[in-house]
Each structure stands twice: as structure tokens, then as C-alpha cells.
Amino acid sequence: MTGTAPWRAFQSLPFAHGGPPASGRLRATPADFVVEERLGFAPDGDGEHRLLRVRKVGANTEWVARRLAAFAGVPASAVGWAGLKDRHAVTTQWFTVPVTNRPEPDWAAAGADDDGFRVLEVHRHRRKLRRGALAGNRFQLRIGSLSGDRAALHERLARVAEHGVPNYFGEQRFGRGGANLERASALFEGRPGRVDRHRRGLWLSAVRAQLFNEVLAERVIRGDWDRPLAGDRMQLAGSQSHFAAETIDEALCARTRAGDIAPTGPLWGRGAPLTSGTPAQLEGEVAAAFPLWVQGLEAAGLKHERRALRLTAKDLTWEWRGDDLLELAFELPAGAYATAVVRELVDWHGAGLDRDDTADPPAFDGR
Secondary structure: OOOOOOOOOHHHOOOOOOOOOEEEEEOOOHHHEEEEEEOOOOOOOOOOEEEEEEEEEOOOHHHHHHHHHHHHOOOHHHOEEOOOOOOOOEEEEEEEEEOOOOOOOOHHHOOOHHHOEEEEEEEEEOOOOOOOOOOEEEEEEEEEEEEEOHHHHHHHHHHHHHHOEEOOOOHHHHOHHHHHHHHHHHHHOOOOOOOOHHHHHHHHHHHHHHHHHHHHHHHHHHOOOOOOOOOEEEEEOOOOOEEEEOOOOHHHHHHHHOOOEEEEEEEOOEOOOOOOHHHHHHHHHHHHHOHHHHHHHHHOOOEOEEEEOEEOOEEEEEEEOOOOOEEEEEEEEOOOOHHHHHOOOEEEEOOOOOOOOOOOOHHHOOO
């Protein structure tokens, strides 16, 4: 039993702009998928932590964190990072390591080429870096073996740059074949026995993400995923703040078209649903289809939150390298998935998945 209704796999989620006009291969090598974290704040310049800018290739975030902890002689739990990044990529991200009452490590020796990471910068900092504490991520992608209608792809690129894409959670959030959703259902039914907090958090996060995707998919089918409806909660760009759209007027629609605000969908938990009218009815229908998940999230003590339905790929640029290789560059806010952008452009396949779990709410960060 899952949920309990059948859930939509990432590959089967509806498209906002029609099916992709081309197909190709994404991430044939790690160098085809380059990600750089943008913190959005400057190092403190003093304090007991070291803020490290690290480049890694073929290594996942948690593995690098453990290596840094061992190198500095501190517990792995003392190392902080803002977002998880997949190993099948070249990623630059930030870590904090406490060095209180210890000699300063030789950070240049912390990694070697065969270890898959290098420390690029070291700064003094006062606080441990927490999950989600970044402004966003800059992506540089190469899609090879492209085939399809090149003119139609150019039109689609321009449309995505102007209108954005549905802000779906990527498939890596759900585990292979949706395994995290199945495990969450077992958890809610009391079947898995004792589960550590890390795995429990992953499973709860997966259920929350899938319920959001279900609501967003219905809005995409209706054609109103990127415009306000009476009763929506509208989120300010670059903020978690949101407000009720009680009436829809031209000023509100203009702000939405300009990207200043966006309608939101639910991240389920305890608390009032916040929406009214048609949005509340739609969200209620999804909740009624997945009672086990909704009740399980509420029982777990999670707080009801909101997430924007529309994702804008900031500064989206593209360039052809030969006849069948396309390079893309864009920036996304924390918690957004590059594959949500790419799926509207290209029917892709490749090794691994982009991984950015920075959208995990604080309840999943060790509490």
C-alpha cells in the first residue's frame, strides 16, 4: 500500500509546454554536469569554524564530510553543509568544520585527486553551516547526442526562459523506483521497526515531495500552475513569505507574470491548509486520495508549509557546440531541481541524477 492511491512517477508528470522537442544524453561524464553553490552571505572572518569551499568529482557530499571530519579530528556530526550534491557531477560546495582548541589543519592536504575532492578556499566562520543555508545553485550542463527539431528546441528554450517550468521535485528525492515512498508507507503502518532519524527524514521528505508533485501535476493539467487563482497562497520571489490571494486583479497577475510572486502548493503537515476556494478543493482532493501519507505527516509533527509552483531558470543561456551538443547554463534557487528544467526541453537519459536536497525543511535536519 502506498499512500493509498497510485502515485505519478517523475517521468509521467505532465509537461507545461508540451512534450520535449528533442532527445539526448545528459551527464555522459561528470564534467557534463557542473554545479556551483551560491551561499548568499559572506564568511564572518572570525570564529571557531572554518568555512571551506570544496570542489568534488565522483564523490557524494556525506562521504566528503566524513573525510573532512577525519582529517580535522572531529566527529562527522560536527561538519556542516548546506545541500546534498550527487556524485555523478563536478560540484563546488561549502562545508564548515570546527577547529576549537586544535592546531590548524593543512587544508591543502585534505583531499587528493584520487580522493575526488579539493579544498579551494578557507575562511573563518562563527556558525555551523545548516541545511538549506544558501541562495541557490549555478548549473552548467552539456547534453550530447541530440536529435530532434532544432528550431522547435530553440522556441522551447525561449519559452522556458520567459515563462519558467513547473517546480517539480526531482526523481532522486524518491529513491530508486520510488522506494522511499514505499518505506514511508511501511513506517506509517508501523512495519519497519526501529529507523534512524536520517532515514526517517528522507522518507518523510519523499512523501511530502510526492504530494506536492501530485498537486502541481493537477494544476499543470488545468493550465493554471503559473497564474493565481482566488484562494491561492502567493509566495514572494526569493523568500518563504506568502500571502492570500483573496481576489485576482490585473496588478496581481502582472506581478505574477513578472516573476515577483508565484502561486504555491502544499508541503503537508500540521496546521491550517491556508488556501481557500478552488486551490483548497484541489489540495483536499489530493489529500483524500493519499490519507495514509497525509495522516502520517501530521502525526510526525511536521508543520504545514508552502512551495512555489513555478520555477524560473535565472539567466538561462544556451550554445551549440557542433551539430549534436548543447550547452546550458542557468541558476536555480535552493531546493530546485535542474532536471525539472531539462525535462521540458529534452527527453534525456544518462548516468546518475542531479542531487540538491537543500529544500529539506528544518524538521529533517537532525530533529
